[in-house]
Amino acid sequence: MTKKLNIKQTLLLSSLIFGMFFGAGNLIFPIHLGQLAGENWGPATIAFLLSATILPLMALISLSQTRSSGIYDLAKPLGRGFAIFFLISVHVSLGPMIATPRTATVAYSLSFSNWLPSNLQTVGQFIFSAIFFAIVYFLGSSDKHLTKYIGKYLNPIFIILLIIIFLLAIFNPLGDLHGTAQVAYQTDAFSAAFLEGYNTLDAIAALAFGITIVRAIEAMGFTESTDVAKITAKTGIFAIIGIAIVYIGLILLGASSLSHFNLSDNGTTALMQITNHYLGSLGGAFLAVMGILAVLTTAMGLTASFAQDFNRIFPKISYKKWLLLTIVLSFISANFGLDNIISWGLPVLLFLYPISITLVLLGLLSPLFNNSKIVYFPTMILVFIPAVLDGIANAPFANTFKYLIGYHDVKGILHNGIYQNLLPFADHGFGWIIPGIVGFIVGIFLYKIRRKVNVFEFVK
Structure with missing residues (x-):
């Protein structure tokens, strides 16, 4: 300093x-x-x-x-x-x-x-x-x-x-x-x-x-x-x-x-x-x-x-x-009152949190891939989709999609839909974790390949 x-x-x-x-x-x-x-x-x-x-x-x-x-x-x-x-x-x-x-x-x-x-x-x-x-x-x-x-x-x-x-x-x-x-x-x-x-x-x-x-x-x-x-x-x-x-x-x-x-x-x-x-x-x-x-x-x-x-x-x-x-x-x-703020706040949070956490983790791990966009994109795309679904599953209108995405009843108990039944941890609100890991692995793989190609072209 x-x-x-x-x-x-x-x-x-x-x-x-x-x-x-x-x-x-x-x-x-x-x-x-x-x-x-x-x-x-x-x-x-x-x-x-x-x-x-x-x-x-x-x-x-x-x-x-x-x-x-x-x-x-x-x-x-x-x-x-x-x-x-x-x-x-x-x-x-x-x-x-x-x-x-x-x-x-x-x-x-x-x-x-x-x-x-x-x-x-x-x-x-x-x-x-x-x-x-x-x-x-x-x-x-x-x-x-x-x-x-x-x-x-x-x-x-x-x-x-x-x-x-x-x-x-x-x-x-x-x-x-x-x-x-x-x-x-x-x-x-x-x-x-x-x-x-x-x-x-x-x-x-x-x-x-x-x-x-x-x-x-x-x-x-x-x-x-x-x-x-x-x-x-x-x-x-x-x-x-x-x-x-x-x-x-x-x-x-x-x-x-x-x-x-x-x-x-x-x-x-x-x-x-x-x-x-x-x-x-x-x-x-x-x-x-x-x-x-x-x-x-x-x-x-x-x-x-x-x-x-x-x-x-x-x-x-x-x-x-x-x-x-x-x-x-x-x-x-x-x-509009505290109860209305909280009821609409939860689905928004469950949408934003996975994206925020993913960006934070990518920032922390960025030295591994030189902050390359090629790692960010597949990771975020695969996180974004379940983040949207988690948000909908906790929204006041979730009952509309109950068989596809699931919903919470008045007691807060989750009734699973296809989304929760197919994706690991989705019934706990963490459906984005596995897709995010997969996206990150794909991104790192693409980063390594591109790096090798660039080195090969430079040597050539």
């Missing part, structure tokens, strides 16, 4: 990455997972950490290794058209469609929703989300200040509040960890928890946050691509380790809560019950502050990365205009 990253800068960047990653889903899904898994919290925790922390870390390292500034660069070996398609798909799903609206709805459900009568809930959510996104726009309107707002102020306050809850749970445990696991977690806790980790969106978000992390590093005076890559990997590792520790604590908190409470409908309810148990009448206000801080930093990261990436690809439209667009669209989506 031309100059060394000091401890203060390391902590600040790690805090920035932690704050952008740790938002709505990261707070509520691990708690609910702990309740669902009950006594099988061990394998469930390992699986959840694999998809919710290891995959995001691999994504950051992949960006670092390929010297990519974000989604577009990582997908570019498949062509400019695919790179733009994937960039738009990721940012629209992380932005206006799923993740950014979810930050506002979860913040509302953890705060003012608990204090307003039922007849004012719709109006309350509308007003709250309007104020919430106005703050996001104000704080994010200058992307140069994101590191200061998120890394230096908002995220440290959130971490302090979270530590308070953990300390209370350590010195006054809710109960043991032997609660009854739900049906899906009695027989297949690992795959169920792995897919639950998808809901945090972090493996995909890591690709989206890449450009924001890179610009934050550059703002500190590190402009060489090698330096930026090393710093991204280093601070990313620190941030992900911190997130993993928090996840384990939340899962254990959820599992032990079964000694006091029945299985909740969602993690938001469970978190409210636990906070009220420890803090009594102060629990609601405490959770409101903690929840809003958690999702605010993520909303800022998501909207800023959306605006930065789109401004980079379509520079005629300014950063602020892209920022305003994603915030307005997210505000509209947020007022």
Whole structure:
């Protein structure tokens, strides 16, 4: 490096990455997972950490290794058209469609929703989300200040509040960890928890946050691509380790809560019950502050990365205009309600995750084939098809194709179609794995042949 990253800068960047990653889903899904898994919290925790922390870390390292500034660069070996398609798909799903609206709805459900009568809930959510996104726009309107707002102020306050809850749970445990696991977690806790980790969106978000992390590093005076890559990997590792520790604590908190409470409908309810148990009448206000801080930093990261990436690809439209667009669209989506966001979010995630994971793995393995397009194409083609089918199998309209693709009933139980019966692991949501491996082997084979031909022609 031309100059060394000091401890203060390391902590600040790690805090920035932690704050952008740790938002709505990261707070509520691990708690609910702990309740669902009950006594099988061990394998469930390992699986959840694999998809919710290891995959995001691999994504950051992949960006670092390929010297990519974000989604577009990582997908570019498949062509400019695919790179733009994937960039738009990721940012629209992380932005206006799923993740950014979810930050506002979860913040509302953890705060003012608990204090307003039922007849004012719709109006309350509308007003709250309007104020919430106005703050996001104000704080994010200058992307140069994101590191200061998120890394230096908002995220440290959130971490302090979270530590308070953990300390209370350590010195006054809710109960043991032997609660009854739900049906899906009695027989297949690992795959169920792995897919639950998808809901945090972090493996995909890591690709989206890449450009924001890179610009934050550059703002500190590190402009060489090698330096930026090393710093991204280093601070990313620190941030992900911190997130993993928090996840384990939340899962254990959820599992032990079964000694006091029945299985909740969602993690938001469970978190409210636990906070009220420890803090009594102060629990609601405490959770409101903690929840809003958690999702605010993520909303800022998501909207800023959306605006930065789109401004980079379509520079005629300014950063602020892209920022305003994603915030307005997210505000509209947020007022459809959290349940609708989650029901439509799952099929989109099951489509995007296989593509994202494949791109990350190809980036990590790229030194083996010199980042050659001839490896990317067959791998991605064979992953893309089952990714589409996995998305359809989890969509609200999946029953239309029930005999061909399969569908999930109202209890979440999968009814296999031809797709699940023919392709290994498809009934667990991993139908893309075998085709992806086959595509990669074909790609490597073609790469080796072309290399030999090129060497032969050169010698000749």
